[in-house]
Amino acid sequence: MQKLSNDIIVILSSSAFLFLITLFIVFLLMAYKRRDYKHLQEKQLLEEHFNNQLLRSQIEVQEQTFMQIGKELHDNVGQLLSTSRMLIGLAERSMTSPPDALFTANATLGKAISELRSLSKSLDKEWLSQFNLIENLKNEITRINATATIHASLQVTHQPALPSSKQIILFRIIQEAIQNAIKHSGCDKLIISLSKQDGHLVITVYDNGKGFQAEVCEKGLGLKNMESRTQLLGGKINFISEPGNTTITIHIPENKNHYEN
Structure with a gap:
């Protein structure tokens, strides 16, 4: 009996x-996993x-280059x-x-001089510091509608509460989406809208073109560049596309902590 008790013990x-x-061992594994995850x-x-x-540096270099190009365009080519x-x-x-060709x-x-002055102005640093997203989008819409091949419209229910430096980046993202629609979608309708949702500026770019598959494009059509610029603004971008319907949605936080330099 004693032996049985000893065996049990x-x-x-x-x-x-x-x-x-x-x-x-389990604690060690958990600690390792936590350290690995951290x-x-x-x-x-x-x-x-x-x-x-890196993106900030690239943008700064681009701005300096644009300023130099703007100066050369105005002072020399102009x-x-x-x-x-x-x-x-x-x-x-x-x-x-005089022949009609001379008048033409x-x-x-x-017209070329006028266009050149506008381009030179758009590359000027002082102009960039006063950049207004809505005004420049309106100019884009006017330019697109002037071709008479695409009907473009702008719907604004919220004015962006972003500094000009961020508005410039956002404009480039929207501009990329517009150019993709014009060049590749074969659309005849383009709608850009700006609204506010849960403290975020929400931009949508819609076209009724043939659509695309983002995974097939392998981040082509400037999609990767659009994503990188959106991340720089602390936002998110979403692509939904099918034949006859493409919508690009951009969410940019307007919280002060996200956009103060």
Whole structure:
């Protein structure tokens, strides 16, 4: 009887010991998993921070390049075109009956100079600092409708509460979506809308074109660039497309913490 009791004690002790060893191993595995997960999170945060800084640097470089191009366009190319138009004007006045081609050339040069001034202005840093998303979207709509091939409209129920630097980035995202629709979708209807939802600025770009499959495009059509710029603004972008219906939806937080520089 004593021996049986001793055997039971040994079995119970062994079982308890094995249980404690198993419990210890489980705790070790859990601690390792937590540390591994924490390390993965830190790595992801570092990668995200690096990508954001890289994008910011690229945008800064682009802005400097645009400023230089704008200056060159205004000071050099603009002056050359103005001189050419003046010479054409002198030629017109020196002729008793100038050919129609000369009048057409003069008018075309005048339009080119006007377009060049607008482009030069859009690349100026002071103009960029006063950038207004809605006004520039209205200009885009006017430009698209002037082609008479696509009917474009802008629906605004909320004015963006974002600094100009963020509005410029957002405009480039929308502009990319517009260009994709014009170049690739074969649409004849384009609708851009801005609204507010749960503290977010919500932008949708809709077209009635042939659609696309994002996974098939392998992030082509500028989709990857649109996603990167949206992430830089702390937002999200969603693509829903099928034949006859493509909607790109962008959510940008307007919370002060997200957009203060």
